[in-house]
Amino acid sequence: MASATSASRPCIEVAAGCLIDTQGRVLIAQRPIGKIAAGQWEFPGGKIEAGESAYEALRRELHEEIGIDIEAAQPLIRIVHDYSERRVRLDCWKVLRWRGEPAGREAQALAWVTPQTITDYPILAADAPIISALRLPSDYVFTPPRMTPASLLSALPRLPAAALLRLRFPELDDHDYATLAASVLPAAQALGLRVVLDRAPEMVARLGADAWHATDACLRDLDERPDVPLCLASTHGADGLRRARALGFDAAVLGSVSATLSHPGSAVLGLSEASRLTQAANLPVYWIGGLQRDQLASVQQHYAQGIAAIRAYWPA
């Protein structure tokens, strides 16, 4: 069986770093002649040696390959990918500060690119979820129940810059939901927020919104990823995450990580299970459920993309 073969094939453990400069551009490198997949582009890094942690390997590889010393880095995402002839597990980090000027020490070409233009280069196939992670913010804001359009509009400037904003108004019918979305969209987008709708996917293009969010029930019923720029889904465990990944979703929301006031009685995953599921998901995962914004850094230590929340973003 093909899946049994791939599961039993040894995994090459790799650490890779996404250097982010002050303009938000990311560094990519072209694999030099003589290496596997020569000519394709990647994030600098290489194989983790016996006895090394991923972070130690990252420090060593970035020093060897591009001559820099890391000063600040944080986990970004973990990925397992099956190439036909080998299997790799990538431990990816965002590198936010370093000493030295990056230069190709192995005669490899380097390029600084924006997360949007990165796919103009032929990037290694395993890296698609890394690119999704680089394109997404760490904050995913859900609107609180029964918020009026006026109070929503006045609160928008206080939301984190570039956050995703899901308009979640279960009490409205589709017509009233669309009316509210149309009235909020221009102001939200002018502030740099990305607006996520959770009704029929067609509404996203019709109103000029940025993304679509599937509830977990909706995700179960889908046969294919709707044709919208960005697709996110609510999940509560391994099944939902697997489905979101298989359908080609850009990210998932996973919860409840801990007890939450907005969904009392919903099943709680706990930190270690959320961490395990996130690191096996192969796509960016936001954590939801009882989390506050000051927990963002610790959530990201578990390779989560960030936090999705209602209460954390809207002062009572």
Ligand SMILES: Nc1nc2c([nH]c(=O)n2[C@H]2C[C@H](O)[C@@H](COP(=O)(O)OP(=O)(O)OP(=O)(O)O)O2)c(=O)[nH]1
């Ligand atoms: N560095 C890096 N490797 C990646 C990425 N995506 C991806 O599939 N890989 C794969 C390609 C390789 O099979 C493996 C990395 O191994 P490597 O050949 O770069 O290892 P290395 O730097 O230690 O080089 P070497 O001296 O052992 O040849 O991971 C990526 O974005 N960055």
Ligand SMILES: [Mg+2]
């Ligand atoms: Mg390498």
